[in-house]
Amino acid sequence: MTAVPESAKPTSFLLDGRAVDALPGETILQAARRHGVDIPHLCYKDGLRPDGNCRACVVEVKGERPLAPSCCRIPQEGMEVATTSERARHSQKMVLELLLSDVVETTYTLGSELETWARALEIDTPRFAPRRQPEPDASHPAIAVNLDACIQCTRCQRACREEQVNDVIGYALRGSQAKIIFDVDDPMGSSSCVGCGECVQACPTGALMPAKEAGLIEPDKTVDSVCPYCGVGCLLTYHVKDNTILQVTGRDGPSNHGRLCVKGRYGFDYITHPHRLTRPLIRKSGIPKSTEITIDPADPSDVFREASWEEALDFAAGGLKKIRDEKGGQALAGFGSAKGSNEEAYLFQKLVRTGFGTNNVDHCTRLCHASSVVALLEGIGSGAVSNQVADVAEAECIIVIGSNASENHPVAATFMKNAAKAGKTLVVMDPRRTELARHASYYLQFKPDTDVALLNAMMHTIIEEGLVHQEFIEQRTAGFDLIKQNVAGFSPEEMEPVCGIAAETIREVARRYATASGSMIFWGMGVSQHIHGTDNARCLIALALMTGQIGRPGTGLHPLRGQNNVQGASDAGLIPMMFPEYQRVDNEEVRQRFEALWGVSLDPQAGLTVVEIMDAILDDRLHGMYIMGENPAMSDPNLHHARQALAKLDHLVVQDLFLTETAAFADVILPASALPEKTGTFTNTDRRVQLARKALDPPGQARQDLDIIQEMARRLGLDWQYHDTAAVYEEMRQAISALGGISWSRLESQDSVTYPCWTEDDPGRPVVFQKDFPTSDGIARFVPARLIHADELPDAEFPFVLITGRQLEHWHTGAMTRRASVLNAIEPQPVINVHPEDLTALDGAEGDLLTIASRRGEITAYARVDAGLQRNEIFIPFCYQEAAANLLTNEALDPYGKIPEFKYCAVRVSVNRTAEA
Amino acid sequence: MAVQFSEETHKQFEDVLTRYPTKQAAILPTLWLAQTEFGYLSPAVMEHVADLLDLSPAYVHGVATFYTMFYKEPMGKCHVQVCTNLSCTLRGAEKIVHCLEDRLGVKVGQTTGDKIFSLSEVECLGSCGTAPVIQINDDYHENQTPESTLGLIDELARQAESASTSGS
Ligand code: SF4
Ligand code: SF4
Ligand code: FES
Numbered sequence A: 001m002t003a004v005p006e007s008a009k010p011t012s013f014l015l016d017g018r019a020v021d022a023l024p025g026e027t028i029l030q031a032a033r034r035h036g037v038d039i040p041h042l043c044y045k046d047g048l049r050p051d052g053n054c055r056a057c058v059v060e061v062k063g064e065r066p067l068a069p070s071c072c073r074i075p076q077e078g079m080e081v082a083t084t085s086e087r088a089r090h091s092q093k094m095v096l097e098l099l100l101s102d103v104v105e106t107t108y109t110l111g112s113e114l115e116t117w118a119r120a121l122e123i124d125t126p127r128f129a130p131r132r133q134p135e136p137d138a139s140h141p142a143i144a145v146n147l148d149a150c151i152q153c154t155r156c157q158r159a160c161r162e163e164q165v166n167d168v169i170g171y172a173l174r175g176s177q178a179k180i181i182f183d184v185d186d187p188m189g190s191s192s193c194v195g196c197g198e199c200v201q202a203c204p205t206g207a208l209m210p211a212k213e214a215g216l217i218e219p220d221k222t223v224d225s226v227c228p229y230c231g232v233g234c235l236l237t238y239h240v241k242d243n244t245i246l247q248v249t250g251r252d253g254p255s256n257h258g259r260l261c262v263k264g265r266y267g268f269d270y271i272t273h274p275h276r277l278t279r280p281l282i283r284k285s286g287i288p289k290s291t292e293i294t295i296d297p298a299d300p301s302d303v304f305r306e307a308s309w310e311e312a313l314d315f316a317a318g319g320l321k322k323i324r325d326e327k328g329g330q331a332l333a334g335f336g337s338a339k340g341s342n343e344e345a346y347l348f349q350k351l352v353r354t355g356f357g358t359n360n361v362d363h364c365t366r367l368c369h370a371s372s373v374v375a376l377l378e379g380i381g382s383g384a385v386s387n388q389v390a391d392v393a394e395a396e397c398i399i400v401i402g403s404n405a406s407e408n409h410p411v412a413a414t415f416m417k418n419a420a421k422a423g424k425t426l427v428v429m430d431p432r433r434t435e436l437a438r439h440a441s442y443y444l445q446f447k448p449d450t451d452v453a454l455l456n457a458m459m460h461t462i463i464e465e466g467l468v469h470q471e472f473i474e475q476r477t478a479g480f481d482l483i484k485q486n487v488a489g490f491s492p493e494e495m496e497p498v499c500g501i502a503a504e505t506i507r508e509v510a511r512r513y514a515t516a517s518g519s520m521i522f523w524g525m526g527v528s529q530h531i532h533g534t535d536n537a538r539c540l541i542a543l544a545l546m547t548g549q550i551g552r553p554g555t556g557l558h559p560l561r562g563q564n565n566v567q568g569a570s571d572a573g574l575i576p577m578m579f580p581e582y583q584r585v586d587n588e589e590v591r592q593r594f595e596a597l598w599g600v601s602l603d604p605q606a607g608l609t610v611v612e613i614m615d616a617i618l619d620d621r622l623h624g625m626y627i628m629g630e631n632p633a634m635s636d637p638n639l640h641h642a643r644q645a646l647a648k649l650d651h652l653v654v655q656d657l658f659l660t661e662t663a664a665f666a667d668v669i670l671p672a673s674a675l676p677e678k679t680g681t682f683t684n685t686d687r688r689v690q691l692a693r694k695a696l697d698p699p700g701q702a703r704q705d706l707d708i709i710q711e712m713a714r715r716l717g718l719d720w721q722y723h724d725t726a727a728v729y730e731e732m733r734q735a736i737s738a739l740g741g742i743s744w745s746r747l748e749s750q751d752s753v754t755y756p757c758w759t760e761d762d763p764g765r766p767v768v769f770q771k772d773f774p775t776s777d778g779i780a781r782f783v784p785a786r787l788i789h790a791d792e793l794p795d796a797e798f799p800f801v802l803i804t805g806r807q808l809e810h811w812h813t814g815a816m817t818r819r820a821s822v823l824n825a826i827e828p829q830p831v832i833n834v835h836p837e838d839l840t841a842l843d844g845a846e847g848d849l850l851t852i853a854s855r856r857g858e859i860t861a862y863a864r865v866d867a868g869l870q871r872n873e874i875f876i877p878f879c880y881q882e883a884a885a886n887l888l889t890n891e892a893l894d895p896y897g898k899i900p901e902f903k904y905c906a907v908r909v910s911v912n913r914t915a916e917a
Numbered sequence B: 001m002a003v004q005f006s007e008e009t010h011k012q013f014e015d016v017l018t019r020y021p022t023k024q025a026a027i028l029p030t031l032w033l034a035q036t037e038f039g040y041l042s043p044a045v046m047e048h049v050a051d052l053l054d055l056s057p058a059y060v061h062g063v064a065t066f067y068t069m070f071y072k073e074p075m076g077k078c079h080v081q082v083c084t085n086l087s088c089t090l091r092g093a094e095k096i097v098h099c100l101e102d103r104l105g106v107k108v109g110q111t112t113g114d115k116i117f118s119l120s121e122v123e124c125l126g127s128c129g130t131a132p133v134i135q136i137n138d139d140y141h142e143n144q145t146p147e148s149t150l151g152l153i154d155e156l157a158r159q160a161e162s163a164s165t166s167g168s
């Protein structure tokens, strides 16, 4: 028997005369609760650092003169604790009475902890005079601030400062005047608050509450589900009344531990927006499709007429069938969506492959991480992350490159910031300085387009200074010599003028990365969306391999997934060259396996990718499409090209929530359902398969996406009989071996399980590649990368570099978030971020209208000063349909990943003095 | 233009930093430097200090508002601080406060319209043996009576007036 270390042993103590135990690290309060004794408490909340400031939790400890705050006292062996002795109770009651006298009688929440405890301890109307109260603050669109209910417990401050690390809330003044403030006592709405709502979730009295008194309505039900937005995959709870969501709260999911961001918490009312499609629509005959999108999503009746489901489905499937029968399956294509569930993705690709008879099926992963996935498959045999975000707690050095995590993966970023606060080395590398840089030990603002120079210089240092992990290289990799030769010419000193980072800094960071006990790399679209995106990722992989920083906890490679189900949609086979689980369609044996599973013969040729499909339409090779939940008329590069292609299709079926820019080109539109309206699984960036549960019924005649796909399939001659989502999942599980141990019933009870997971009792593998890599020989490969430049460099005519991306409040093409009232209130207008000196040089000021033109198009939007940019760089979020950034972007592709160069093109900028504001 | 330390103050600030283990620890001396330079700690000044020390504005505001000797509003040229703690009160501090309020036409906590005098009550100035004590800017004036205090005020008012006429 191995000895249990002293510190890990439970402590036994007497609780109100009863012998109980406390687990290591447990406080009296926590242990008591576990043993069924609830001690009053207010400033203590699970997950937050105990602060011990309210003293509602005091208990009497035998032999000690003062009472002890049970929320921050660890019991000692043999200690005798009385929680309800006269002295303890008297003191607890006095604290509650004093606090009660300090707050107004108005109720702001049904769940006030102060009221609950006051009732439990039978406290009447307090005897003491009230304090002077701060004014209410209604400046924030999502959060009502009523500090007259505040008891200064500082839970909100700890939530904001220590948990989310947003650093907005402070505690000002003292004594009876003490109060909670935002920044320097600004109204919340004009402070630097990012609206994560963590403070609201933390507040025990309702002083901070969701706006519009949502907390005062008793819900009919609460439904545990998953956030519909990003790849972090926060688990949450919908509070529902009369088929509408009252509010959303964070749940203790493995990726969020109760935290949410402004989108997840407040961006839910898009589902009831008046633009929501509730009846099938068919294009009126004779209405041409124009690349100028002029349809009003509120009233599309000029272009579309309402139809019954029968008619719409017959027409939708009939048009595709006609093309298939006359021109062959290759004349058709489908775009699935990374916003749909795994089951939807699986059925959709199965429909295209078995019903259309082609592999022309793709989705927006092509536009985000296709290059990363190609590099990962080639190097280590798997496109998924090696380690989960939570591993930052185990790492010693964390590199975040080409990722604005604070805005795009906000909750993941909070854990990175927690790690930085805990003393780990956080290295942020990005041409645009974003919020995360403030928390970093090193911030490397390299020149756009020079990732390979910077990363090769790091490798050069690691090799030159003998910091490689020789054993790892020898046993687990091949091709190191290629890298060695390749980076020989990339000394930090030579690369300094190329990438703009001091040689010594490159060396320091390289040393830190190589020698830390564990180093992780996170990357985003800043790495992948280049014509050298695959090369960029190859460098990151090579760094991890040569230092052996992979295959252990706190190490590894993590391409941060953007959409909530990018990982799952790819796993499920929404990829033109691969069946589910990355099985190549051109592999004979694989194909036979899928032919057996699906009972039809399959196309042996890889299909076309997103941009290639558009080209094929313009080349007259492709005539019909089925698009489910994607918006290529906003998300594709060089939109004119994409929109021309969409307009040219003979038959376009669009299935969506809204009349998106893409739906404007449709011949038929099928109204679908939003995430809170359906049950399904979603796989987050960490490879966690998570269950979303239906909370609402879809509005009007809108239908479940799975039903619609099946109706289409039947009309294309497929005899599918799936009774429910579970049935689809279970079939998919046969096609994806890594889900082997994750049955539907297991998901129902556990909500979130990490794959690979081979058996029902396998807890799942958070860290993979511990012994070998999933390549044919188990060995990883180094692939060298040379420096290539962006496809379109700035010149005299187009002197600025345009970087596109996202904003915290808006999701992807904005179809959902711009219809979410809170999010739209915070970011209502298209903006162009410009360096302050560039703006001055242009003779413009913040808020002026700027016109940006590239060789492909022109847009106008409002100037916003962004000192995080470098000179001659501008940044535009691509979610604004009225100023669509992708009208400007370059469709040049990375040769391996076929991903377009969204992060770099040449533009010119001028102040627009004519357009009306 | 955002608020910024002068070159001179910035040098002093860098010197202050060398004396503390972390930037955060240097917050009080940095706020003093800021108050000396700008006269009071406006939100913009606090944001500048936050920036210099890698702290959040909310944190700096919290510290600055905890201490009454950090001013959150513009102060008069002469800050008249009357000790009203026990010894001084027993020896007539309240009378001094009243006569100052009458003479200056402001209440405790306010500044005169011409921005020359600000009046405050303060806690024990550590000079109980010479109570009542008032402090004007950095100087102590001991064993005060209403008459002696008013004399001081008249003198300061005269000086301020001549400074403004000769200075313009
Ligand atoms: S909503 Fe979030 S960022 Fe804003 S004050 Fe609350 S915790 Fe801080
Ligand atoms: S606002 Fe709420 S959480 Fe913050 S201190 Fe007051 S009562 Fe506590
Ligand atoms: S809950 Fe223990 S002191 Fe507040």
Ligand code: FES
Residues within 6 Å of the ligand: B083, B084, B085, B086, B087, B088, B089, B123, B124, B125, B126, B127, B128, B131, B132, B133
């Ligand atoms: S009481 Fe006034 S100086 Fe001490």
